[in-house]
Amino acid sequence: MVTRFSFLGTIAKVFMWTFLLGLAVVVIYPLLWMVLNGFKENAELFGNPFALPVTWDWQNYANAWNRGVSNYLMTSVLVTVTSTIATVFISAWAAYGLTRVNIPFNRAIVTAILGGLMLAPAVALVPLVKMFQGLGLYNTFWALLILYTAFRIPFTTFLIRAYMIDLPREIDEAAKVDGATQWTTFWRVILPMCKPIIVSTVILHVLFAWNEYLFAMVFTSGTGVQTLPVGLTSLMSKHGTDYPVVFAGMVIAAVPVVLLFFLGQRYFVKGLADGIGK
Amino acid sequence: MLTVEGTRAKRVPRPHSPIRESSSTRPSGIKRILGFAWVLPALVLLAVFVYLPLVQNLGFSFLEWDIYSGSQTFVGAENYIKLSSDPIFWSALGNNALYAGVSIVFQVCGALALAALIESVRRERWRRALRAVYFIPSAISLTVAGLLFYFIYEPNLGLLNYVLSGVGLDALTQPWLGQESTAMMAVIAMSQWQGFGYSTLLFAVAIQRIPSELYEAASIDGIGVIRRFFTVTVPLVREMTGLMTIVTISGAFQVFNEVMVMTSGGPNNSTQVLATWLYRSGFVRNDFGYAAAIAMVIFLVTLIIALAQLWITHRRRVEW
Numbered sequence: 001m002v003t004r005f006s007f008l009g010t011i012a013k014v015f016m017w018t019f020l021l022g023l024a025v026v027v028i029y030p031l032l033w034m035v036l037n038g039f040k041e042n043a044e045l046f047g048n049p050f051a052l053p054v055t056w057d058w059q060n061y062a063n064a065w066n067r068g069v070s071n072y073l074m075t076s077v078l079v080t081v082t083s084t085i086a087t088v089f090i091s092a093w094a095a096y097g098l099t100r101v102n103i104p105f106n107r108a109i110v111t112a113i114l115g116g117l118m119l120a121p122a123v124a125l126v127p128l129v130k131m132f133q134g135l136g137l138y139n140t141f142w143a144l145l146i147l148y149t150a151f152r153i154p155f156t157t158f159l160i161r162a163y164m165i166d167l168p169r170e171i172d173e174a175a176k177v178d179g180a181t182q183w184t185t186f187w188r189v190i191l192p193m194c195k196p197i198i199v200s201t202v203i204l205h206v207l208f209a210w211n212e213y214l215f216a217m218v219f220t221s222g223t224g225v226q227t228l229p230v231g232l233t234s235l236m237s238k239h240g241t242d243y244p245v246v247f248a249g250m251v252i253a254a255v256p257v258v259l260l261f262f263l264g265q266r267y268f269v270k271g272l273a274d275g276i277g278k
Numbered sequence: 279m280l281t282v283e284g285t286r287a288k289r290v291p292r293p294h295s296p297i298r299e300s301s302s303t304r305p306s307g308i309k310r311i312l313g314f315a316w317v318l319p320a321l322v323l324l325a326v327f328v329y330l331p332l333v334q335n336l337g338f339s340f341l342e343w344d345i346y347s348g349s350q351t352f353v354g355a356e357n358y359i360k361l362s363s364d365p366i367f368w369s370a371l372g373n374n375a376l377y378a379g380v381s382i383v384f385q386v387c388g389a390l391a392l393a394a395l396i397e398s399v400r401r402e403r404w405r406r407a408l409r410a411v412y413f414i415p416s417a418i419s420l421t422v423a424g425l426l427f428y429f430i431y432e433p434n435l436g437l438l439n440y441v442l443s444g445v446g447l448d449a450l451t452q453p454w455l456g457q458e459s460t461a462m463m464a465v466i467a468m469s470q471w472q473g474f475g476y477s478t479l480l481f482a483v484a485i486q487r488i489p490s491e492l493y494e495a496a497s498i499d500g501i502g503v504i505r506r507f508f509t510v511t512v513p514l515v516r517e518m519t520g521l522m523t524i525v526t527i528s529g530a531f532q533v534f535n536e537v538m539v540m541t542s543g544g545p546n547n548s549t550q551v552l553a554t555w556l557y558r559s560g561f562v563r564n565d566f567g568y569a570a571a572i573a574m575v576i577f578l579v580t581l582i583i584a585l586a587q588l589w590i591t592h593r594r595r596v597e598w
Contacts, residue, residue, distance in 0.1 A: 012503075016395060023392075024411050027475070031414065033437060034426050046435050090319045097316025104310055109317050116328050118584035120532045122553045123577040124331035126338055126560055126570050130345075131331065150327035153320050182313075211419030213535040214553070218561065229421035233539060236425060243429070250425055254418040261417040265410060269479060 031254075038248035045243055060248040067239060069249045071223050072231030076253075079141060079227055080209040083148035087205050088198060090149065091156035096186050098157075099164040100172055110161075116154030121147075121214055129218060143219040144227065148209050156201045163197035164190065199267040203260065210257050228253040332577070338570035345566050357571035367572065370550040373462055377469070377551065378530035384470040385477045386522050392474070393481035394511050398503070409482055412475035420472060424539035427468040431455045431540075455541055458548035465540050465549055469533070477522055484518035485511060517590075524587040531579045552576050 037045060038060050039053035097103055098110055128147070132138040137146070167190065175185040191198070216230045226234065235249050261268060339358070342351045361367050392412075399405050415423055430437045431454035439451040454464040488511065496506045512519075534553035537543060543550040543558060550558070552572055560569030 016398075020395065020399075020408060024408065027412055027415060027471070030426055030430060030437065030471075031418075033430075037429075049435060049437050049440050090323065094317045094320035097313060101313040101316055102310060103313040103317065109321065112329075113317070113320055113324060116324050118581060119328060119332060120528075120576055120580045122532060122534065122556060123335060123573045123580075124328060125556070126566050126573060127331035127334035128327070130334075131327075146323070146327060150323040153323060157320060207417065211421070213419070213421055213538070217538070218557070229419050229535075232421055232425060243435070246425065247429075250422045254422050257417045257419070258414060261413065262410065269483060 034247055034254075035251055037244055038251045040244050040247075042242060042244060060244040061252065063242075064235070064245045064248040064252060067245065068223050068231055068235060069228075069252055072226055072228045073252065075141070075225060075231075076210055076227040079144045079148065080206055083145050083152075083209050084202055084205045086145065086149040087152045087156050088201055091153050091201070092160050092191060092194070092198070093186075094153070094157045095160035095164050096190060098161055100185075100190065101182060113157050114154055116151075117158065121151055125214070125218060132219065138219060139221055139225055141225055144212075144216060144225075147215045147219070148205075148212065151215075152205055152208060156205065159201050159204075160194060160197055163194055167193055196267065196270065199264065200270055203264045203268045206260060207257055335570050335573050335577075338567055339574050341567040341570075343566040343570075344564055345560075346564060353567065357568050360568060361571050361575070366547050366550055366555060367552075369547070370552050370555045371575075373549065373551045374531045374533065376462065377466055377533055378527045380466050380470065381473070381526045381530050382523060385473050385526050386519060389474050389477035389522075390481050390512070390515065390519060391507070393478045393485055394507050396478070397482055397485045405482075409475075409479055413479055414475065415472045416476040418472075420469075420535040421539050423468060423472040424536040427464075427471070428455065428540050431464055456545060458545055461541055461545060461549045465537055468540065469536055472536075477526070480522065481515060481518060484515040488514045520590050521587065524583055524590070528580050528583045528587075531576060531583070552579075 033049070036053055039056050039058075040060075041054070044051065044054060094113060098106060098113075103109070129138065132143050137143045171189060171193070172185060175189050180188070210227075211229060212227070213229045216227045217233075220226045220230060223231070223234075232246070232249050232253055236246050239245055340352060340354055342353045342356070343349070396405055396408050399408070429435065433439055433451070433453040433456065436454075438454065442448070442450045452460060454460050492510050492514070493506065496510050501509065532553060533551045534557070537549055537551055537554050538557070541549045543554045552575060556569045556572040556576070559572060560566045
């Protein structure tokens with residue numbers, strides 16, 4: 001009886017591992033194919049798609065870099081870094097004001113800020129284009145900085161606020177007794193204590209800003225202001241026949257965020273779990 | 279899990295009464311107004327760039343508006359009437375619904391089962407590795423994933439047709455994105471590949487929060503693995519399942535990136551979804567009033583879904 005049971009168990013285990021590893025192959029192989037194609041020549045691409053590159057040279061990567069990817073990358077880095085800083089600070093201020101400072105209409109403000117979570121960016125697209133054209137910000141770096149910040153404040157404030165609410169009141173009292181102002185309490189006491197959630201929100205915002213497409217596509221058009229996702233599609237339409245260069249560009253766009261995910265995995269998972277499942 | 283939820287239920291009333299009671303001197307009126315400065319940047323940005331456009335959009339949806347000549351004419355509900363008789367609008371709405379349906383099967387039900395399977399692996403190192411590998415497609419952008427699958431579906435150099443003919447299924451090889459019958463499903467399939475790791479990760483976190491005593495009790499009772507999944511795991515992660523369902527549906531009605539990158543709504547508008555049809559109507563066909571009307575439909579659908587989410591979270595709080 002026992003042996004029969006473990007025999008069935010072994011079969012189930014074999015099936016389970018076949019499935020799990022098979023799925024891993026389905027995930028990894030296309031990515032590997034993308035990386036390998038970045039090393040191939042165009043003619044090789046049309047031969048055997050499973051073959052390894054004949055020579056491993058970096059020419060396609062260099063070509064992609066020189067045909068605009070370096071510009072797209074710089075813009076992406078700039079937009080990502082500035083909008084991350086702006087979003088996280090503005091949200092942390094708001095979360096502090098809403099949880100630790102006695103301000104009027106607290107409840108209404110919470111509703112106003114978190115209510116923004118419900119609104120899909122596409123809904124505001126047409127008026128925003130008109131507005132940014134009027135402001136002279138259309139097709140500038142500022143358009144993306146402002147939009148990425150404004151549209152991510154609700155989510156980021158939601159996460160930081162949920163964390164700050166749980167910090168004990170005694171901390172504020174102690175700081176007050178020591179003569180600290182609200183401003184010092186925020187910078188020196190509360191913000192450092194929120195480090196785990198701040199790291200999570202930074203990672204989540206970087207992933208968002210690096211990958212965002214709708215606003216980037218509608219609000220920018222020249223090489224100087226386009227971010228990587230939009231830049232890749234223009235690379236595709238401009239050099240559509242030189243596929244290996246496009247693959248190289250895709251790899252350049254994907255590597256930083258994949259690295260970021262693996263480095264910050266712990267915080268990232270926590271942030272996601274807190275954000276959605278709390 | 280119970281204690282975690284319990285503390286949340288307790289702290290609900292707290293945000294409305296911050297340090298006031300405990301501080302010996304009540305802050306003066308001016309000081310309270312100064313406290314406003316903390317939330318002001320967030321409120322201003324949201325008011326100007328999120329809420330104001332939403333209101334403006336409603337107004338625009340009653341206009342006939344040519345952005346290049348600048349002419350705007352009030353046409354009342356005409357854009358909405360046009361919408362109701364536009365076959366592409368209805369097929370776009372249908373495509374969004376199809377997107378939502380398929381995503382619920384794979385990214386909610388499938389992901390839950392997969393997460394349970396992963397969490398049943400004994401070694402932590404393997405569990406972590408599997409979760410991370412499945413997540414990689416969600417870290418790379420939809421643009422990169424979309425372009426990658428554009429090439430995978432490519433009839434001449436693509437992996438998919440090559441694999442099919444390699445295993446003797448030549449009859450199945452086809453231009454996946456180039457024909458109306460398969461294009462939408464091909465885009466949706468890419469989206470499942472890109473997104474299932476994300477929801478699997480979240481379900482895994484939810485499963486880890488289930489007290490292990492419940493599983494031990496189940497195994498003492500001699501309950502099999504599959505029955506245990508339905509009697510222990512599924513009921514105890516049902517809140518996460520509810521939230522994931524709503525997030526998935528909401529996302530499915532906002533799809534834009536992958537369709538734009540892979541097909542731009544073609545061939546013959548067969549892969550248009552609401553957001554791409556909005557984009558095309560406004561920015562390509564210069565009919566911005568009509569685009570604003572489509573935006574109002576997206577707004578209504580996502581609002582209803584968001585209210586459903588609020589209702590679920592509220593009910594959960596009361597339950598605990």
